[in-house]
Amino acid sequence: MAQTALPASRSTTPPVNAKRWLGVLPFFLFAILFLIWPSARLMIDAFLDSQGRFTLANLVELFQNQTIVSSYLLSIQISAVTALGGGIFGFFLAYSVTIGGLPKVFRSMLITFSAVASNFAGVPLAFAFVATLGRTGFITAVLKNVFGLNIYTAGFNLYSFLGLSLTYMYFQFPLMVLIMAPALDSLKNEWREAAENLGATVFQYWWHVALPILMPSILGTMFLLFANSFGAYATAYALTGGSLPLITIQLRAQISGDVLHNPSLGYAMAMGMVIIMAVSTTGYIWLQSRSERWLK
Amino acid sequence: MKFFSWLRRARLWSGFWYMLGVLYFILPLYATLDFSLRIERDKISLLAYQKAFADPGFLQTFVYSNILAIITILVGLILVVPTSYWIRLRLPEARRVVEYVTTLALVIPAIVMGFGLVSVFGAPIKVPFTSIQLTDSLLNSPVGTNFIVVMGYTVLALPLMYRSIDTGMRTIDVRVLTEASQSLGANWFTIIVKVILPNLRASILSGALLTFAIVVGEVTISSILNVPAFSPYLWLLGQHKAYEPAALSFASFLLIWASMGIIQIVTGGRPQAAGAK
Numbered sequence: 001m002a003q004t005a006l007p008a009s010r011s012t013t014p015p016v017n018a019k020r021w022l023g024v025l026p027f028f029l030f031a032i033l034f035l036i037w038p039s040a041r042l043m044i045d046a047f048l049d050s051q052g053r054f055t056l057a058n059l060v061e062l063f064q065n066q067t068i069v070s071s072y073l074l075s076i077q078i079s080a081v082t083a084l085g086g087g088i089f090g091f092f093l094a095y096s097v098t099i100g101g102l103p104k105v106f107r108s109m110l111i112t113f114s115a116v117a118s119n120f121a122g123v124p125l126a127f128a129f130v131a132t133l134g135r136t137g138f139i140t141a142v143l144k145n146v147f148g149l150n151i152y153t154a155g156f157n158l159y160s161f162l163g164l165s166l167t168y169m170y171f172q173f174p175l176m177v178l179i180m181a182p183a184l185d186s187l188k189n190e191w192r193e194a195a196e197n198l199g200a201t202v203f204q205y206w207w208h209v210a211l212p213i214l215m216p217s218i219l220g221t222m223f224l225l226f227a228n229s230f231g232a233y234a235t236a237y238a239l240t241g242g243s244l245p246l247i248t249i250q251l252r253a254q255i256s257g258d259v260l261h262n263p264s265l266g267y268a269m270a271m272g273m274v275i276i277m278a279v280s281t282t283g284y285i286w287l288q289s290r291s292e293r294w295l296k
Numbered sequence: 297m298k299f300f301s302w303l304r305r306a307r308l309w310s311g312f313w314y315m316l317g318v319l320y321f322i323l324p325l326y327a328t329l330d331f332s333l334r335i336e337r338d339k340i341s342l343l344a345y346q347k348a349f350a351d352p353g354f355l356q357t358f359v360y361s362n363i364l365a366i367i368t369i370l371v372g373l374i375l376v377v378p379t380s381y382w383i384r385l386r387l388p389e390a391r392r393v394v395e396y397v398t399t400l401a402l403v404i405p406a407i408v409m410g411f412g413l414v415s416v417f418g419a420p421i422k423v424p425f426t427s428i429q430l431t432d433s434l435l436n437s438p439v440g441t442n443f444i445v446v447m448g449y450t451v452l453a454l455p456l457m458y459r460s461i462d463t464g465m466r467t468i469d470v471r472v473l474t475e476a477s478q479s480l481g482a483n484w485f486t487i488i489v490k491v492i493l494p495n496l497r498a499s500i501l502s503g504a505l506l507t508f509a510i511v512v513g514e515v516t517i518s519s520i521l522n523v524p525a526f527s528p529y530l531w532l533l534g535q536h537k538a539y540e541p542a543a544l545s546f547a548s549f550l551l552i553w554a555s556m557g558i559i560q561i562v563t564g565g566r567p568q569a570a571g572a573k
Contacts, residue, residue: 020382020386020387021387021390023378023379023382023386023387024379024382024383024387024390024394026375026378026379027375027376027379027394027397028397030375030447030450031397031400033447034413034447034448034450034451035397035400035401035404035409035451035454036400037412037416038409038412038413038415038416038417039400039404039408039409039412041412041415041416042408042411042412042415045415089313089316089317089320092313093313093314093316093317095310095313096309096310096311096313096314096317097310097314099306100306100307100309100310100313101306101307101310102307102310102311102314106314108560110314110317111560112556112557112560113321115556115559115560116549116552116553116556117321119506119509119510119513119552119555119556120513120548120549120552121513122513122514122515122527123513123515123527123530123531123534123545124513124530124544124545124546124548124549125324125545126534127328127530127534127541127542127545128324128325128327128328128542128545128546128549129324131324131327131328131330131331131332131542131545132323132324132327132328137327138323138326138327138330138331139323139327169320170320170324173317173320177317227402227403230405231405231406231407231408233405233406233407233516234406234513234514234515234516234527237515237531238515238531238534248405248407251407251408251411252407252520255411256411256520266411267411267415270407270408270411270412273405273408274403274404274405274408277403277404277405278403281399281402281403285399
């Protein structure tokens with residue numbers, strides 16, 4: 001085999017050779033078997049009724065069933081809120097360690113912490129927030145004992161929209177930091193100097209120069225954050241035990257639950273999820289490629 | 297002068313956000329640690345940790361998840377390293393498709409993937425359009441189920457594994473290394489194992505540790521396929537205990553911390569985010 005490949009010096013037009021594609025065959029075989037086939041199967045099943053006949057009823061029900069529509073909306077809301085909140089907070093954090101003038105040590109600490117936090121999700125994260133903001137949680141207790149403020153009688157509840165959003169933020173804003181820090185690095189000093197020489201104020205520089213350049217990257221990453229929390233299941237389930245009807249939680253109840261049990265409808269819900277994930281991921285990729293025009 | 301006063305204000309502004317970020321990071325961890333130490337009334341103790349680690353369920357599920365993680369890492373490496381290498385060396389036109397496929401793995405949520413795997417492999421597999429049965433349902437046997445779980449995890453970890461390895465592959469001159477090895481008479485296996493892999497140590501380690509973090513934290517696929525993994529165990533423990541789950545949560549935080557710390561040290565660069573959300 002080594003002999004046939006010996007003259008590997010770069011030939012300008014490699015011969016069209018199906019054999020070369022054999023090298024990536026295992027990868028595609030794997031992808032087809034364990035990624036494409038299972039997802040395609042759910043998409044197809046969404047169009048079948050329980051007897052295996054073609055039907056559009058599942059898709060129609062997706063839009064007519066009030067519970068399903070509202071669980072889609074709830075998931076979209078929580079993803080949008082945490083993408084926006086996490087995006088803005090993460091941006092300011094990334095700013096503070098790049099052009100914000102904080103010492104270098106702060107930056108490497110923040111980056112490491114962000115890498116850890118964006119991977120700290122699921123069951124342990126839910127338990128951590130119960131220990132923090134639950135009824136007997138640390139912050140709850142401090143606020144009550146030190147400031148005399150009982151957040152639970154004031155209407156706060158960890159197992160609610162706000163509580164889950166605060167929990168999701170823990171893996172959302174670190175992801176923003178990880179992507180925005182390099183983007184902020186590539187803002188060129190010359191741009192600021194040029195703006196200053198022309199008499200621009202700091203506000204004008206940000207509004208007319210820096211933000212327009214950064215905007216595709218900021219928005220793109222927010223799309224990624226959106227997808228990141230839209231597909232989330234474990235954290236929400238571990239925290240609320242299913243009492244907050246996100247689409248992922250409803251989907252599971254529909255396919256394998258005891259009460260709701262209509263797998264075909266569940267498959268249609270899965271298809272809707274994949275479409276929303278695809279749109280938001282495409283938004284991320286498209287905006288990210290646009291941002292590379294200025295930021296390298 | 298104006299610039300310097302601006303700089304001072306900017307520092308204050310940065311300091312404010314940084315403090316806020318630090319609080320957000322630290323408080324939940326501190327709260328978890330604090331709670332996990334209070335199993336005994338009016339006394340700080342490690343009893344919750346002793347109890348949690350002494351539970352046979354912990355050891356079984358933790359070992360099981362670690363074995364799954366190791367196998368997933370191996371499968372991922374065997375799949376990704378030769379593919380990425382071959383694309384760099386001979387098949388640049390396949391780059392786009394392969395990247396597209398890895399992105400697809402990001403688009404399919406874990407819960408959809410889990411049910412997809414059940415729906416395909418939970419039934420007997422037939423040759424398409426015939427009734428010739430190839431295998432019985434793979435999910436009937438423990439071996440088959442574990443196999444499907446590993447494949448599912450490999451898909452979940454694929455985007456990060458691919459990016460880690462591909463980034464590493466970019467920094468070495470694949471062509472020169474290959475030609476040099478070939479002229480010394482090495483075959484493909486030798487080239488990949490003895491020449492390419494050692495040059496990719498940092499990327500392999502970071503891909504492996506990210507995969508490890510995903511697999512040990514994963515609860516969706518493991519609970520759908522009903523395998524005795526660590527995270528579903530932790531969740532169940534949380535249903536009837538208070539202090540032990542907090543102890544294990546803090547311990548798993550330390551584990552992730554260690555993994556990411558090692559990645560930071562060996563790559564000196566930016567680790568990525570994934571996680572079982």
